[in-house]
Every structure is written in C-alpha cells, then in structure tokens.
Amino acid sequence: MRPLAGITVLDFSTLLPGPLASLLLAEAGADVVKIERPRTGEEMRNYAPNWGRESVNFSLLNRGKKSLALNLKDPDDRQALRPLLEKADVLIEQFRPGVMAKLGLDYETAAAINPGIIYCSITGYGQAGPKRDLAGHDLNYISDTGLLSLSMGTSTAPVVPPALIADIAGGTYPAVMNILLALLEKRLTGKGRRLDVAMTDNLFTFMYWAIGKGRASGQWPGNGTELVTGGTPRYRLYPTGDEKFVAAAPIEEKFWQTFCELIELEPGLRDDAENADTIGHRVAEIIRSKPAEHWRRRFAGKDCCCSIVVSIEEALADPHFKARGIFEHMLINEEGARMPALPVPIDAAFRADPQTAIGAPALGSENDELSKTSGRGPVTQSGETAQ
Incomplete structure (x- = not known):
C-alpha cells in the first residue's frame, strides 16, 4: 500500500508548479486526473523537444496521471465534473485569482459540493494583495522578493539563475507540504481547507540569513557581497x-x-x-x-x-547517483520507448516498483470513463457531446 493510495486529485494546473506537485502526489500513490482543454491539451504538451509524439517535458512531469479533455467554459462539461468533485480529496489550480470563480469552480462552490475537499491554489502573488493580478514568471518573482539581488552577476555580465526557484521551491514544494498537512487535518476533523500558495511569499524563507543580517545590524547584503x-x-x-x-x-x-x-x-x-x-x-x-x-x-x-x-x-553518469538508484524508475511513451523517470524527492519505498514503466496520459484518456460516471453521452476531443 503506497501512502496516498485511495486519494483522488483533480489537477487543473499547467506548465510546472502545479503539474510537478501533482506528480509528487501521483508517485506516492494518489490517483491524479488532469483537466485539460480539448484538442490541444495543456501548454506543456507542445514544448520542444518531442519524445515520440509528446513533449518530453510533458512526459516527465505527468507520469502516472490520467487526462480529461473538457471545455471548462461549457456548462455541460462543468456539470460532467460533478461526480469527480464529489469524491475528490484534493483540487489543484494555478489560474490567476478569480478565474476559477468565473468558471463556477471556486472553493466555495467546490466545498458546497464536497465539504472535505482540499483546494490548493498556486499563484505568483497569492489570492489577495495589490499584486495579486500581476502576470509573472520565475525571474519576476525572485526579482520582486529581493532574492535575485543577492547574486545576479554584473552590469556587463548579468546572471540568470539556472533553476526555476520560485516555481519549484516556492510553488511545488510548499503546495505538496500543505496538501499533506491538510490531509492529516482532514483525517482528524473530516473537514477540507482552502490553501493559498503564493510563490513569492515562500521565497523569503531562503533569505533567512540576509533578512536576519539586515534587521539585526542595519547592513543589508548586496550583490555578491556575502x-x-x-x-x-x-x-x-x-x-x-x-x-x-x-x-x-x-x-x-x-x-x-x-x-x-x-x-x-x-x-x-x-x-x-x-x-x-x-x-x-x-x-x-x-x-x-x-x-x-x-x-x-x-x-x-x-x-x-x-x-x-x-x-x-x-x-547523470556519476557512479554515486547510479548507486543511489535515483534513475531506476522508468518512463514509457506511447511508442514503447523508455527512459529514466524524473527523480523526485519521494522515498523509493513510497513509489511504484522501479521496474514498472509508467507513462504520461494521452489527451482525454479518461473521457470515456467520465461519460459513464456522469451519465452523459461520449465526450469528443472537441469538447462537444457526441449525439
């Protein structure tokens, strides 16, 4: 029995923070269902390079999930989601604040259907505050919080960090930690919870030493000075x-x-x-x-x-990492090709057998099953109900 076996996660997110969070939950045994737009799916499916017919980025980040292709602006498609909302333990979304409310899928609506749902929103600036509606990416978030100012190179040779710090360390990991805490709370109380994960908020933790120095001494760290x-x-x-x-x-x-x-x-x-x-x-x-x-x-x-x-x-060829077994879990695509799955910070004891090759879902892989559950006609890849 894997730790999250029996937990159902509805993932409305795209690109990196949310999909990586739901990947970690899937690797620990959760049943993750991606909600994607019809015909094209989420943006990451189109990112180069391809591995077989699918983007390698999408394949790595969505191993072991299912896919539903739905038009969330269509009331019938949203209604078809109701059986899933009724049984879901976790919902992850990554839209700008207010978007899910316009779709009729906000926390209040979801909680009215399922009071035990854990509703996790991941955004750059959070659900409230003057910057809540600003568009941004990782570089903007580490810039706005002062993290980038600590080590950004020189005016003639500026340095862009090699990792998406805000997306993963400020978004994915806090989301997973708080979802797990909320699942523990739900076990005790039976109640769900709204989680507001702001990537910028979570970056200040990384600057504990810089903030401490500035507040204690009045001398704030500069660029590359510490x-x-x-x-x-x-x-x-x-x-x-x-x-x-x-x-x-x-x-x-x-x-x-x-x-x-x-x-x-x-x-x-x-x-x-x-x-x-x-x-x-x-x-x-x-x-x-x-x-x-x-x-x-x-x-x-x-x-x-x-x-x-x-x-x-x-x-990747270092004998140390090979000996640690972090590349033993396998990813498989629709053509049957294999490669090592993305190493994730989930203990191997909590994951599927390393030799079990697991793939990412084809777009709409669960549409037929949804049709049976919802009682409506088959849902086509255009998002329309076939008559």
Missing part, C-alpha cells in the same frame, strides 16, 4: 587553466586550512579576515595555473569541500 554569494575567498567559483571551474566552499576554518595547503597558498595569505580581495585574487591565480583534472586529483579524498563543476551529462 559568505554564500561569493563575497569571500571561501565560497567562490574559480576558473581553471582549461576553462572549467572549481567550486570551492571551504567555509569552516579546518576546511579552509586544508584547502590552502592543497593549493599551496602562501602562509602569509591564509588569514582572510584581512585582505580578502587580495587573497581571493591570489587563489584565483593559483587555480587558473592548472587544468581541472589536476585539481580533481588534488582534492580527491581530502576534506576541503571542493569539487569540479560538471555538466548535466557528466552528472
């Missing part, structure tokens, strides 16, 4: 002689001293409490004097918190 943003020689990326990088993070004194010994930094330059800039420049000179492989061998087996930056392809 311990974990490159403001010290002890936490920095150093180019090697062959244009690769050493990721050096010997923050603690014992690691710093080991690092200094390994790179043979002059003894007079090892106290970085003074002349940090001079020391940083000298460390950079030393690291650049040798290729990455030299430093890889030099740091191997030593406690100095240093590594060589590798490519994604190299990381």
